Amino acid sequence: NAGVMQNPRHLVRRRGQEARLRCSPMKGHSHVYWYRQLPEEGLKFMVYLQKENIIDESGMPKERFSAEFPKEGPSILRIQQVVRGDSAAYFCASSPLPQANTEAFFGQGTRLTVV
């Protein structure tokens, strides 16, 4: 049973470009959570999605950031018109039930560098 798969592992974008980060949850998991980790910081919650639904996006910046988890395929975190401050590690976690009832497993992350 493969773990949470994120790709790419590393992504370099110029300012103004778009970044697309993908997350394939563990098999059987329909709940996905995205977290951002700035250098020397802990992870901060961004968004919680179930299949085809955004449940909570309160931790995601209102502009330039969007997330989806379609019926088929991975969850996507999209950052438009990236700026240097978007440089961070972005982690995805998945769980079979809402996280309050079970532990979530994290992927290896995508390290975004904006140059």
Add this chain to the structure above:
Amino acid sequence: GQQLNQSPQSMFIQEGEDVSMNCTSSSIFNTWLWYKQDPGEGPVLLIALYKAGELTSNGRLTAQFGITRKDSFLNISASIPSDVGIYFCAGQRSSGGSNYKLTFGKGTLLTVNP
């Protein structure tokens, strides 16, 4: 937003020594989790605590859920070089509308000298 105070920020110890780190919060959590993150990797769950006062072990690791539900500590006994990494505490509520969110501490960087 919610803050967890994790200390110490970093530790340099000799192989074989015991290590202790802790997290405190101004508000109550119903679950405490401890993760380890190796360089370039995602956090890996070490121990989960679900009840106030609970003391749980996982090999050389022992963690406790504070009786006030506002703190937790992690002990590592007889450290070895592969214990090197960043250790994070995380708290989770089990009530209210956002009970799925994890709130993380800033981490404790552990270095073990062989």
